[in-house]
Amino acid sequence: MNYDVVGLGVCTMDLLMVVDELPGGELVQRAHDSALAGGGPVATALVTLARLGARTAMLDLVGGDLIGRMIVAELDAAGVDTSAMAIDAGSTSSQAAVLVRKRDGARAITFAPGTSGELPPGQLNEEMIRAAKILHLNGRHWQACLRAAQIAREAGVVVSFDGGSHRYRAEHLELLPLVDVCIVAEEYAASCTGASAPERGAEALLRYGPKVVAVTSGTRGSHVVSADGESFHQPACPVDRVVDTTGAGDAYHGGFLFGLARGLSLKESARYASAVGALNTRALGGRAALPALSQLDEFLDHRG
Amino acid sequence: MNYDVVGLGVCTMDLLMVVDELPGGELVQRAHDSALAGGGPVATALVTLARLGARTAMLDLVGGDLIGRMIVAELDAAGVDTSAMAIDAGSTSSQAAVLVRKRDGARAITFAPGTSGELPPGQLNEEMIRAAKILHLNGRHWQACLRAAQIAREAGVVVSFDGGSHRYRAEHLELLPLVDVCIVAEEYAASCTGASAPERGAEALLRYGPKVVAVTSGTRGSHVVSADGESFHQPACPVDRVVDTTGAGDAYHGGFLFGLARGLSLKESARYASAVGALNTRALGGRAALPALSQLDEFLDHRG
Numbered sequence: 001m002n003y004d005v006v007g008l009g010v011c012t013m014d015l016l017m018v019v020d021e022l023p024g025g026e027l028v029q030r031a032h033d034s035a036l037a038g039g040g041p042v043a044t045a046l047v048t049l050a051r052l053g054a055r056t057a058m059l060d061l062v063g064g065d066l067i068g069r070m071i072v073a074e075l076d077a078a079g080v081d082t083s084a085m086a087i088d089a090g091s092t093s094s095q096a097a098v099l100v101r102k103r104d105g106a107r108a109i110t111f112a113p114g115t116s117g118e119l120p121p122g123q124l125n126e127e128m129i130r131a132a133k134i135l136h137l138n139g140r141h142w143q144a145c146l147r148a149a150q151i152a153r154e155a156g157v158v159v160s161f162d163g164g165s166h167r168y169r170a171e172h173l174e175l176l177p178l179v180d181v182c183i184v185a186e187e188y189a190a191s192c193t194g195a196s197a198p199e200r201g202a203e204a205l206l207r208y209g210p211k212v213v214a215v216t217s218g219t220r221g222s223h224v225v226s227a228d229g230e231s232f233h234q235p236a237c238p239v240d241r242v243v244d245t246t247g248a249g250d251a252y253h254g255g256f257l258f259g260l261a262r263g264l265s266l267k268e269s270a271r272y273a274s275a276v277g278a279l280n281t282r283a284l285g286g287r288a289a290l291p292a293l294s295q296l297d298e299f300l301d302h303r304g
Numbered sequence: 305m306n307y308d309v310v311g312l313g314v315c316t317m318d319l320l321m322v323v324d325e326l327p328g329g330e331l332v333q334r335a336h337d338s339a340l341a342g343g344g345p346v347a348t349a350l351v352t353l354a355r356l357g358a359r360t361a362m363l364d365l366v367g368g369d370l371i372g373r374m375i376v377a378e379l380d381a382a383g384v385d386t387s388a389m390a391i392d393a394g395s396t397s398s399q400a401a402v403l404v405r406k407r408d409g410a411r412a413i414t415f416a417p418g419t420s421g422e423l424p425p426g427q428l429n430e431e432m433i434r435a436a437k438i439l440h441l442n443g444r445h446w447q448a449c450l451r452a453a454q455i456a457r458e459a460g461v462v463v464s465f466d467g468g469s470h471r472y473r474a475e476h477l478e479l480l481p482l483v484d485v486c487i488v489a490e491e492y493a494a495s496c497t498g499a500s501a502p503e504r505g506a507e508a509l510l511r512y513g514p515k516v517v518a519v520t521s522g523t524r525g526s527h528v529v530s531a532d533g534e535s536f537h538q539p540a541c542p543v544d545r546v547v548d549t550t551g552a553g554d555a556y557h558g559g560f561l562f563g564l565a566r567g568l569s570l571k572e573s574a575r576y577a578s579a580v581g582a583l584n585t586r587a588l589g590g591r592a593a594l595p596a597l598s599q600l601d602e603f604l605d606h607r608g
Contacts, residue, residue: 015319015401023403023412024328028470034399034416036371066378067340070370095338097319097401099327099414108327110403112338166332 003081004054004261005160006132008119008148009042010140011060011071012094012111016246016284019099022108032102037285038074039096041138041162041250044286048254048276050079051290054261057081057128059148061119061141064089068116078287084125091116100244100284107246121147130155133261134181136253138162139172149178158260161210162253163188176208181260183214183222183253199223199231212266214273216252218245224270234270237278237303247286252277255296275300307385308358308565309464310436312423312452313346314444315364315375316398316415320550320588323403326412336406341589342378343400345442345466345554348590352558352580354383355594358565361385361432363452365423365445368393372420382591388429395420404548404588411550425451434459437565438485440557442466443476453482462564465514466557467492477512485564486514487526487557493519503527503535516570518577520556522549528574538574541582541607551590556581559600579604 017031038047046056058080062068064087071093075082096111119141129135135152137145138161152159161175163184168191176182182205184192189201198215202225205213214234216222221235255276259269275296283289291299321335342351350360362384366372368391375397379386400415423445433439439456441449442465456463465479467488472495480486486509488496493505502519506529509517518538520526525539559580563573579600587593595603 015399017401017414017416019414022329023326023414025326026410026412028413028415031414031416036369036399065340066374070374074370095319095340097321097403099401106330108330109332110321110323110327110335111332112321112335 002055003057003128003132005046005049005134005136005257006057006059006128007042007046007136008059008141008145009040009138010094011038011040011043011058011062011075012096013037013067013070014039014096014098014246014286016098016100016244018102018244018284020102022099022101022106033284035285035288037287038071039247039286040094041164041253042136042140043075043080044247044250045136045162045254045257046080047075047078047287048251048280048290049258052254052258052276052293052296054258055081057084059084059119059125059128061086061088061116061123063087063091063093063114063116065092067095067114068093084128086119086123088116098246105242105245118142119144124148124151126151129157132157134158134160134257136160136162136257138164139167139169139175142171146175149175153178160253160257163192164249168192173208176205176210179210181212181257182210183216183256185249186215186217189215214256214270216249222252222270222274224266226266230266232267232270234274237275239278239281242281244284245281248277248281250286251280251290271300272296306359307361307432307436309350309353309438309440309561310361310363310432311346311350311440312363312445312449313344313442314398315342315344315347315362315366315379316400317341317371317374318343318400318402318550318590320402320404320548322406322588324406326403326405326410337588339589339592341591342375343551343590344398345468345557346440346444347379347384348551348554349440349466349558349561350384351379351382351591352555352584352594353562356558356562356597356600358562361388363388363423363429363432365390365392365420365427367391367395367397367418367420369396371399371418372397388432390423390427392420402550409546409549422446423448428452428455430455433461436461438462438464438561440464440466440561442468443471443473443479446475450479453479457482464557464561467496468553472496480509480512480514483514485516485561487518487520487560489553490519490521518560518574520553526556526574526578528570530570534570536571536574538578541579543582543585546585548588549585552581552585554590555584555594575604576600
């Protein structure tokens with residue numbers, strides 16, 4: 001079996017609740033809406049890809065607790081291959097409580113990392129990585145992440161990196177030369193390169209080795225540059241009513257990689273990314289409003 | 305099969321997180337500890353009883369979602385009979401996010417009731433109710449609750465009622481004459497009877513029909529009175545280190561009913577109740593620190 005995208009990262013289970021107030025003190029309040037949903041940047045990007053019709057597989061180490069079993073079951077149900085997920089029977093899995101304030105979407109996130117720890121590099125399914133078009137990473141399971149990127153690089157598999165807002169660490173400088181597609185939040189670009197303007201951050205990141213860099217700025221869109229000299233701004237897609245921005249960035253990654261895996265141009269891939277990210281804000285939870293390909297194409301046709 | 309206690313109420317699944325601050329605004333914070341745990345006053349009382357060795361069964365209507373399946377699986381694992389639980393495939397189950405502030409145990413509870421609604425009285429397993437020594441209710445599934453109490457009363461089954469702090473409703477005056485054992489929080493007693501002192505509230509509640517009334521006041525203990533003229537104060541048991549008071553009151557109910565089902569005196573039952581409630585505060589989650597009977601007896605022997 002070949003895969004469009006194999007991902008390595010940390011899966012979580014999130015309990016999301018839409019509330020009137022983020023509680024500053026003791027209180028009992030009724031939520032307007034709630035959802036228990038799988039999360040984690042790489043996993044949500046894979047679910048985005050699977051929903052669009054791509055073949056994906058997830059690599060992670062989860063606990064053998066109820067949360068871990070739910071994480072695997074939800075990925076299975078989404079069509080993501082979980083046959084190479086490692087399970088540590090005696091440990092707990094990552095979980096988060098996300099309170100979303102109804103009036104403005106402000107979020108208070110409390111997370112508990114679980115005790116399952118890092119995936120040992122020796123437990124990586126190397127065959128699966130070599131059988132992929134793209135390997136998607138975000139720096140979690142650090143030693144396994146480096147090893148996976150090396151395996152992919154040697155096998156000619158495209159290496160994709162997701163740099164989240166507060167996720168920059170100096171050790172990433174060791175990974176970036178192995179990365180082909182580097183899509184990071186503007187805070188990440190600023191921390192990594194020292195350039196505060198996203199377009200400058202994108203140009204600076206290119207010099208670390210990636211062939212394609214995108215720097216995302218939420219509703220202000222994204223700046224995309226390539227080693228081939230392409231450079232453009234991709235506007236964010238407006239949506240009528242934003243319910244919850246959880247997972248919007250992860251879905252952007254999924255949409256972008258879907259375009260690249262299908263052999264589309266950078267501009268077309270960025271347009272897909274932007275549309276998928278926007279569509280994913282229409283429902284509570286990081287994965288509830290991900291579009292099928294037909295819905296994505298319809299949305300883009302409608303927008304012209 | 306005969307049951308010591310059959311319960312009718314609403315089961316929930318709670319995500320508990322121990323945090324430094326209850327979030328008054330947007331933030332991302334790491335929890336010191338977390339637990340996903342079943343909740344709901346009646347269900348936790350039954351789990352308390354099952355842990356002590358009693359035969360119990362739960363009646364509720366849950367959704368067919370992941371949460372609903374987890375609720376049933378967790379009760380099964382605790383040894384509570386779930387064979388008469390009703391499941392509505394197309395609806396969602398009750399869930400709550402509970403943030404517990406580490407320094408003082410203050411709790412911010414956000415709950416989402418689910419869409420499964422009330423259990424129709426026609427779906428009650430009447431045979432199961434008639435096969436019980438005690439029927440335990442808290443007023444949820446109101447029409448089914450009234451019907452269950454009538455069935456129990458006709459069959460000579462003891463009817464037990466849990467009145468939670470903010471749960472008093474005027475319609476409960478229709479239920480109280482059918483209740484034999486009425487154990488309520490002091491706020492409930494005050495709302496129902498107008499008597500602000502717990503001992504006066506207990507006496508006033510006796511006049512509605514119950515044979516035994518206890519009014520609980522947290523760490524200030526409980527006042528127990530009976531139609532036979534017993535009246536005493538049961539002190540709360542001190543514990544060295546309170547981690548989380550979630551479920552302490554529910555466990556008090558379980559301990560009290562365990563004593564009554566075993567034919568113990570009111571004083572012995574109240575002592576069990578107080579000890580079980582206290583022991584249950586030693587771990588995060590409403591059910592994680594419930595004692596087995598041997599542990600309970602050892603704790604009480606040690607205290608003398």
